[in-house]
Amino acid sequence: MEGNDARRANLDHWEALANYHGHGDDAYYDLDLLRSGGTLMGVEELAAIELATHGVGLAGRFVLHLQCHIGCDSISLARMGANVTSVDFSKSALDRLDVLAAECGVSVTTIEADATALPATLDGRFDLVYASVGVLCWIEDIDAWMGCVARVLRPGGSLVLVELHPVVTMFESVEPLVADFPYCFDGPRTYSGTGTYANRDADIAWTTVQYAHSLGEVVTAAYRAGIVCTHLIEHTSGSFNTGQFDGPEDDDRYRLRLGVGAERDGVREPACPLPVLFTLVGVSAAAAVPPPTSA
Amino acid sequence: MIVPIGRLVRGDWETLRAVRLEALADAPYAFGSTHAEEATLDDAAWELRITEQAWFVALDAFGPIGVASGGQLRDPDPGVRTLRSMWVHESFRGRSVAEALLGEVAAWARGDGAVTLTLWATRDAARARAFYAKAGFIATGEVREMDPARPVEMARYELTL
Numbered sequence: 001m002e003g004n005d006a007r008r009a010n011l012d013h014w015e016a017l018a019n020y021h022g023h024g025d026d027a028y029y030d031l032d033l034l035r036s037g038g039t040l041m042g043v044e045e046l047a048a049i050e051l052a053t054h055g056v057g058l059a060g061r062f063v064l065h066l067q068c069h070i071g072c073d074s075i076s077l078a079r080m081g082a083n084v085t086s087v088d089f090s091k092s093a094l095d096r097l098d099v100l101a102a103e104c105g106v107s108v109t110t111i112e113a114d115a116t117a118l119p120a121t122l123d124g125r126f127d128l129v130y131a132s133v134g135v136l137c138w139i140e141d142i143d144a145w146m147g148c149v150a151r152v153l154r155p156g157g158s159l160v161l162v163e164l165h166p167v168v169t170m171f172e173s174v175e176p177l178v179a180d181f182p183y184c185f186d187g188p189r190t191y192s193g194t195g196t197y198a199n200r201d202a203d204i205a206w207t208t209v210q211y212a213h214s215l216g217e218v219v220t221a222a223y224r225a226g227i228v229c230t231h232l233i234e235h236t237s238g239s240f241n242t243g244q245f246d247g248p249e250d251d252d253r254y255r256l257r258l259g260v261g262a263e264r265d266g267v268r269e270p271a272c273p274l275p276v277l278f279t280l281v282g283v284s285a286a287a288a289v290p291p292p293t294s295a
Numbered sequence: 296m297i298v299p300i301g302r303l304v305r306g307d308w309e310t311l312r313a314v315r316l317e318a319l320a321d322a323p324y325a326f327g328s329t330h331a332e333e334a335t336l337d338d339a340a341w342e343l344r345i346t347e348q349a350w351f352v353a354l355d356a357f358g359p360i361g362v363a364s365g366g367q368l369r370d371p372d373p374g375v376r377t378l379r380s381m382w383v384h385e386s387f388r389g390r391s392v393a394e395a396l397l398g399e400v401a402a403w404a405r406g407d408g409a410v411t412l413t414l415w416a417t418r419d420a421a422r423a424r425a426f427y428a429k430a431g432f433i434a435t436g437e438v439r440e441m442d443p444a445r446p447v448e449m450a451r452y453e454l455t456l
Contacts, residue, residue, distance in 0.1 A: 054384055056357040127356035156298045156355035228297050230386045283355050283387075285297050 002188045006209035010138055011089055013206045017196055018093035022070055026198035035103055039076040042239045044162045045132055048279045051231050052158035058082040061127040064152055066115050067135040071097030078106035085109040116144040122152045132162045137210045142217055146225035153284035159227055164242055165275040166214050168256050174244045182212040197243055227282040234275040242276055297390045300399055303350040308341035314352055314359035318382035324419040327441050351399040353392045360384040363396040365403050376404035378414040393426055405456050412456055418448040427452050
């Protein structure tokens with residue numbers, strides 16, 4: 001599947017997820033915690049915002065939350081004092097966010113749009129663009145995505161992208177070890193299954209089309225779009241199950257360990273962990289680097 | 296240029312205070328002054344600094360991430376201006392922000408009739424000294440101590456404008 005058919009399949013899936021998530025049946029979306037003032041942001045996202053704002057914080061700033069789904073992090077961004085605009089291609093997700101924002105007593109502007117086709121009315125308006133976990137695999141044209149980010153940022157504005165590391169997304173499972181997703185871009189890949197990433201047992205059947213983007217492709221796209229990377233951090237542990245693990249380690253963190261480590265004094269050490277997440281923080285350059293002319 | 300650079304004008308004392316105190320806290324080894332000394336300065340003292348020197352700041356969307364100034368404070372020679380207070384936030388080092396700030400100060404100095412830009416770099420500011428050498432500054436060989444209370448060796452550099 002490709003093109004409009006792929007988009008339609010993915011939209012159907014995300015509409016279903018928007019209606020399913022956050023009703024107490026999944027591991028990720030604890031909306032009661034959010035309603036009672038807590039945040040569902042991970043330490044990686046909070047640290048990235050700290051880096052992007054060099055400690056100044058988001059009070060009074062204009063923030064665009066891309067591919068916001070039901071908008072849990074939009075609520076947290078608004079609570080940091082930001083004027084938040086949230087974009088998703090799923091109408092149901094934005095409806096959920098509108099209700100959630102009202103319940104949480106914060107104001108969030110919602111816009112239904114593809115992340116690669118943002119309306120021109122958003123151009124140059126934002127101090128920060130925020131996108132978190134599980135966003136890029138739905139995007140075919142990574143240059144278009146970064147181009148949109150660069151367009152909506154004002155000069156000197158920042159991108160905060162916290163994303164699944166392309167190493168971990170290669171693996172469908174660790175036991176048995178199944179590598180079923182390319183590391184680099186390899187065109188559209190169609191997958192079918194049941195459940196959601198937040199509850200594998202959910203009664204949801206799906207067919208989706210996803211796209212791999214290597215770390216190099218992401219950084220290169222940012223550079224081409226005129227976003228200068230100030231931080232690229234690879235995390236070898238995460239606070240949530242990226243889907244491959246039976247459970248967290250003793251410190252409540254999830255790690256991707258393939259094979260085994262060295263044997264020392266008769267004791268077999270665990271394998272050194274591979275990256276599971278990455279953080280990209282970049283600033284929109286005052287004078288963008290011109291994109292290479294396409295052949 | 297990675298981020299816009301602007302010159303501070305009267306009324307901008309809060310921006311100057313914020314970036315200067317951040318610089319002093321971040322790199323206490325690099326300046327001829329301390330955070331403790333400058334944290335007590337009042338509004339009028341910061342405003343006076345803006346009028347005494349030409350201050351340039353590099354700004355991203357969240358505020359200043361670099362600063363530099365040019366002035367004629369201790370130079371009796373009318374053809375000489377002094378570059379002072381250069382600082383770039385750690386996240387932005389190696390990104391040509393210092394080059395851009397230096398360019399603004401040099402342009403200001405030329406416009407002010409100077410033919411030479413000079414500076415004093417502390418012994419411990421190794422990265423800064425390497426940057427100045429790369430930017431065309433020549434060490435004059437003059438060395439002095441910062442002041443009797445802070446026996447830190449400083450070396451003078453000069454750039455022909």
